[in-house]
Amino acid sequence: MNLIILNANSKTPLYLQLYKHFKAAIESNRLKEGEKMPSIRGLAKDLSISKITVEKAYQQLMSEGYIENYDRSRYTVKKFEGIVLKTPTPSIRSQDNQLDIEHNKICYDFASGDMDKEGFNFALWKGYINKAFLQKERLFGYGDIKGEDELRREIAKYIQKSRGVQAHKEQIIIGAGVQSLLSVLCSILQLEHSSIAFEEPGFKNGRRIFADHSFQIAPIPMQKDGIDMEQLVSSGEKLVYVSPSHQFPTGYIMPIAKRSQLLNWAEEKMGIIIEDDYDSEFRYFGRPIPALKGLDQRGKVVYLGSLSKIIPPSIRISYMVLPEEFLEIYQKKASLYNQTASTIEQLALAHYMADGHLERQIRRLRKLYHEKRRLFLAEIKAILGDKVEVNENESGLHILLSLKSELPAKMLAQKALEKGCRVAPVQDYYLERSPEKLPQVLLYFSKIPAEEMKNGINLLRNAWFSAQ
Known part of the structure; x- marks a missing residue:
């Protein structure tokens, strides 16, 4: 195979560069019919790019008929009959x-x-926004990097009462959406980790963020009681991303026995569990399932929560609970972070919660x-x-x-x-x-x-x- 050179500084996405390389090789007969394409994992490792980048290139090649794939085996080159009509790659603007x-x-x-x-009383919310504007001295600066003190206190009380999570406000980081918090978490985890296991199927935007931070992604199949523990153990991974209280997109709920298994895995492997408490509030029969973090006695769980299904997602406020061992690392890197959530909306939400309106x-x-x-x-x-x-x-x-x-x-x-x-x-x-x-x-x-x-x-x- 010819040397593949990708330009990370180019305006052309990496997957399109890779797609064009293989397309040219097939059209010029350098890659012949029946020849096996490099494995996705191997090529991603050789080029120091994410598996998702390789997959997108291969999917484009397959959709245009250059390569094929049967029974999840390796991709192979299809017979090339010559160019009848060249269709230009759509620009970003045309895609938009x-x-x-x-x-x-x-x-x-x-x-x-x-x-x-x-689903939301904007007139009531407007009153709390106006109340936040009265604290003018708080609105001229950037605010606390972790988030406004009042809001972190209210969230600590809320997750203790509703989710069984014991955390003090210094462990809580506020952000404008889970994605911004995951970027902060990636910068902490990168110091010791380069790969992570994800539920399969699972949170694709989360996978992309970790892949963008150069993490290798290991998909672990779902079972009806949660992630397949045998495959997680055999994968050798020490990080895992799960949504045990309402798995997305399957909706499965992880029972207590498997939660204990997962916590034991983290203890034995010196691993870390990232718990995405997605949609946990909307359980229609019985009480919401307690969070996995509520069972965590060893500081093995990073807890992520979002309010985007309770209050409008345009009010961009989510939160992350860091284990104690990560707080020192966070503080050392704090100068690299900016608070992404509006101070005004944080103050408004803190008062809204204190008055019992969130419940x-x-x-x-x-x-x-x-x-x-x-x-x-x-x-x-x-x-x-x-x-x-x-x-x-x-x-x-x-x-x-x-x-x-x-x-x-x-x-x-x-x-x-x-x-x-x-x-x-x-x-x-x-x-x-x-x-x-x-x-x-x-x-x-x-x-x-x-x-x-x-x-x-x-x-x-x-x-x-x-x-x-």
Whole structure:
């Protein structure tokens, strides 16, 4: 294989550079029919790039018919018949235009977990914003790097009461979204680690952030009681990213026995668990499951929480609880960090929480979404019937739908989009190929008005089954 040279300073993304290299090699017959492509993991290691970068290049080559892949074995070069028509690689601007076109024709966004339009009292929130403006002396500086003191105290009380997590305010870091906090965490973990295990399927944006910080990603399959512990142990990894209280996208909840196994693994391997407490508030039967961090007696769990499903995501506030052993490292590197969350909104939220409104908001949303979920499932059963299988769970704002169709999930998503409905193929949340026999899509109900659910699901039926 010819030497591959990638330019990290180029405006052309690395995956496109890699794609162009192999495309030219196949077109010039330097890579011949049936020849095996380098393994994704091996090539990523040789070029010091992420596996995701290699995968994107290979996926583009495969979609254009240059290479093929059977039964998850290594990619091989397909027979090349010569160029009939060259299609220029779409520019970033043209891709943005396509996204704009798609966005404009969306009537029902089943791929978004945004809040119900009636789900938040903005008039009440405005009063707390005005109250924050009265603290003018606090608004001329950048604020505490960790976050405003009042808010960290309120969050410490909230997670202790609702999630069983014992933490003092100095352990809590505020950020504008989980992604910004993960970037801070990556800079701490990079000192001793270069790879991390992720649930498969799992949080794809989290994977990307770690990959962007040069971590190798090891996908570990999910079981119905959580991450596959045998495969985690055999992987040799010492970092793992999990969402035990409501796994995304499967909705599985990790039982206490496996939580204990995972904590024992961290103790034995000198490992670290990153717990993403995704959607934990929306459990409709019984009390929310206590956080894994609440069982942690050895400081092995980094805890991530977000309020983006309780208050509008435009109010960008999330939080991270660091184990004691990381606090000294954080302080040493603190000059490298900037606080990303607005001081005004932090102060407003602290007062909002102190007055008990966050707990009232959670109770209100839980009632609202419980009823919407009941209606959503009833409409799916009535309209789609035995053409689909619903992977039900007792929490969260979405369901997984398996479709009895011979079409792949991505094509079904495109057909739905043509009818004005956006859905998310579950395959998008896998790093490798999905093992599911039927195509699966993820459907959120939180944003869809209750009175329009029937019409939205009818559009999905027309998109998927009218011609079958």
